[in-house]
Amino acid sequence: MRISSSYFTDYSSAQMNSKLTELARLQEQISSGKRINKPSDDPATVARAQTIDSNRSRIEQLQKNSVIANQRITLEEDTLDRITDMVQRLQELALAAKSGTVTAEKLSAYGSEVQQHLYELIDYGNTKNANGEYIFAGKMGKTQPFILDNNQVTYQGDQGSIELQIGSSRTVAVSDSGDEIFQKIPTGNGTFVVGAENTNTGTGVISSGTVVSNVAYQPHDVRVVFTSDTTFDVINDTTGATEIANQTYSDGGTFQFNGVALSIGGTPLNGDTFTVEPSRQEDLFSTLQRFITAAANNPANANERAQMDQELNTVLENLEQAHIHINTQRSSIGSRLNYIDAANDENGSIDFLLQSTLSDLTDTDYAEAASKLEFEMTTLEAVRQTFAKLQGNNLFNYL
Numbered sequence: 001m002r003i004s005s006s007y008f009t010d011y012s013s014a015q016m017n018s019k020l021t022e023l024a025r026l027q028e029q030i031s032s033g034k035r036i037n038k039p040s041d042d043p044a045t046v047a048r049a050q051t052i053d054s055n056r057s058r059i060e061q062l063q064k065n066s067v068i069a070n071q072r073i074t075l076e077e078d079t080l081d082r083i084t085d086m087v088q089r090l091q092e093l094a095l096a097a098k099s100g101t102v103t104a105e106k107l108s109a110y111g112s113e114v115q116q117h118l119y120e121l122i123d124y125g126n127t128k129n130a131n132g133e134y135i136f137a138g139k140m141g142k143t144q145p146f147i148l149d150n151n152q153v154t155y156q157g158d159q160g161s162i163e164l165q166i167g168s169s170r171t172v173a174v175s176d177s178g179d180e181i182f183q184k185i186p187t188g189n190g191t192f193v194v195g196a197e198n199t200n201t202g203t204g205v206i207s208s209g210t211v212v213s214n215v216a217y218q219p220h221d222v223r224v225v226f227t228s229d230t231t232f233d234v235i236n237d238t239t240g241a242t243e244i245a246n247q248t249y250s251d252g253g254t255f256q257f258n259g260v261a262l263s264i265g266g267t268p269l270n271g272d273t274f275t276v277e278p279s280r281q282e283d284l285f286s287t288l289q290r291f292i293t294a295a296a297n298n299p300a301n302a303n304e305r306a307q308m309d310q311e312l313n314t315v316l317e318n319l320e321q322a323h324i325h326i327n328t329q330r331s332s333i334g335s336r337l338n339y340i341d342a343a344n345d346e347n348g349s350i351d352f353l354l355q356s357t358l359s360d361l362t363d364t365d366y367a368e369a370a371s372k373l374e375f376e377m378t379t380l381e382a383v384r385q386t387f388a389k390l391q392g393n394n395l396f397n398y399l
Contacts, residue, residue, distance in 0.1 A: 052354050059351045066166045066340050066347070072129050072174040073340070077333045079127050079135070080181075080326055086117055086124075087284075087323050090291065094316045097295055098309055104298045111295035118288045122146050122153060125178050133162075136178035145178040146285075153285035155179050167343040168350075172336050181329050183283035186321045190279055191217070192260065193317070196310045197273040202226075203306040204268030208317050209260050209276070216259030219278035224264070226272045266306055287318040 093110045096102065125136050125146040133141030137157035145157040159180070161173040187193045194206045206224070211217050220238035227233055227246065234244035234257050243257040254263045264274065294312055299305040 052357060056351060056354050059347050059354070062166055062168075062347050063344065063351075065164045066344050069164045069166055069172050069174045070337065070340050072135065073172075073333055073336050075127065075129055076135050076176065077330060077337070079124050080330050080333065083121065083124055084323065084326055084330070086121065087319055087326065090114065090117060090288070091316060091319050091323070094291060094312050094319065097291075098312045098316075107295045107298055111292050114288055114291045114295065118285065118292070119148075121182075121285060121288065122148055125153075125182055133175070135175050136181060138162075138175065138177040138179075141175060146182070151289065153283065155183060166340060167346055170339070170343045170346075172339055172343075176329070181326070182285065184281050185284060185287075185318065185325045186279045187282045188279045188314075188317050188321070190321055190324070192219070193277055193279050193314070194262070195275045195277075195314065196307065197275070198307060200268070200272040200307070201303060202229075202269035202272045203266040203302045204264050204272055204274070205266050205306050205310050205313065206274040207263045207265070208313065209262040211259055212256060212261045213259035218258055220258060221278070222258065222276040224262075224274040224276070226268045226270055228270050229268070232268075282318055284322050287315060287322065290318070291315045 093114060097107060097110050126144055127135050129135055131141075134143065134145050134157070135141075137143050137145040139160035139162055140157045141162060143156050145155055147154050147156055155178055157178050159177045161177065162175040163171045163173050165171050189208050189210065191211050192209065194209055196204070196206060204226075218238075220236050222243065223235045223237060225233050225235060226249070230249050231246050232244075232249055233242055233246065234255070235241075236243050236258070244255065247255060249264070249268065251267070252263055252265045254261050256262075260276065262276065268274075290311065294308055294315065297304070297308060299308050
């Protein structure tokens with residue numbers, strides 16, 4: 001078979017061009033650090049890499065959501081911290097107002113301070129995040145949740161919460177219902193609440209009481225009615241039964257019925273009535289209003305003083321329940337922050353695995369690339385020498 005000189009020339013040129021192309025590709029891999037620099041380098045691997053990039057972008061967005069969630073929940077936590085400090089100050093004021101030596105001027109000053117705390121509490125309830133959304137409006141972030149109108153604070157938000165996705169299967173609430181935090185607060189001792197009729201003429205004050213038997217306790221409406229200056233009956237209005245009849249009164253003495261223990265101090269008079277009812281809910285704003293009203297009624301005699309003390313007892317009990325309730329909410333918020341941290345750790349681990357896989361697919365193996373580069377350079381030189389030798393051969397060399 002005869003092979004022409006032009007065939008050798010074309011073939012050698014094609015071989016050298018192929019080697020030069022492969023050398024350029026290897027040099028680009030080494031200089032860029034990437035094994036794949038364009039889709040044609042490895043279409044199948046490029047497709048896998050694109051999928052990994054898409055997953056990493058999704059993880060990046062989840063991490064951004066976590067930052068936003070952390071900021072919003074931390075703002076809520078800080079706000080509740082300030083409200084807790086306020087409640088503690090209000091408890092101090094209520095105890096001071098109950099002091100037997102408190103003056104009318106002091107009561108007025110306490111009432112003014114509580115009024116300022118009420119305005120402050122409304123401001124806390126209407127706290128906004130960096131996006132201008134109310135954090136205690138539930139899902140209605142653009143709606144101001146708390147409105148003061150005619151000395152009444154009303155809630156305008158809803159019962160839901162805004163949630164952000166922070167993991168492939170994780171979401172977290174970044175807002176809360178102000179109704180849940182500020183308004184659904186138990187009254188009294190959390191189980192039942194006591195009170196005194198405003199028609200009482202004596203100086204008796206009933207204690208907040210305790211549950212001594214959860215088995216025996218029933219959430220019934222009960223009245224303690226003084227049938228004389230020295231005796232009283234305990235009447236269950238729910239069942240119509242008389243729990244205790246003709247009980248001799250002892251100042252500060254404890255009496256029990258229906259699984260609860262109570263005491264009455266002072267000097268009740270015939271016809272005076274005290275109530276024991278199941279705990280209900282009172283919003284924190286109303287408790288402050290109750291305090292303001294009590295402080296404004298400067299007592300003119302012992303009977304009015306007893307009525308004020310009874311009301312301040314109710315205020316103190318409700319403030320204690322508010323303190324417990326808000327701390328419970330703060331614990332929930334702390335759990336959410338821990339949940340975000342866990343999601344961040346999980347996302348970080350996933351992203352690390354994705355990045356490692358992507359690196360294995362697309363990064364240059366420098367040792368392998370250098371070895372191939374050396375091989376290609378050697379073969380290119382061999383092709384060049386063969387081509388030069390063939391080019392130098394002709395018939396005249398053999399004549």
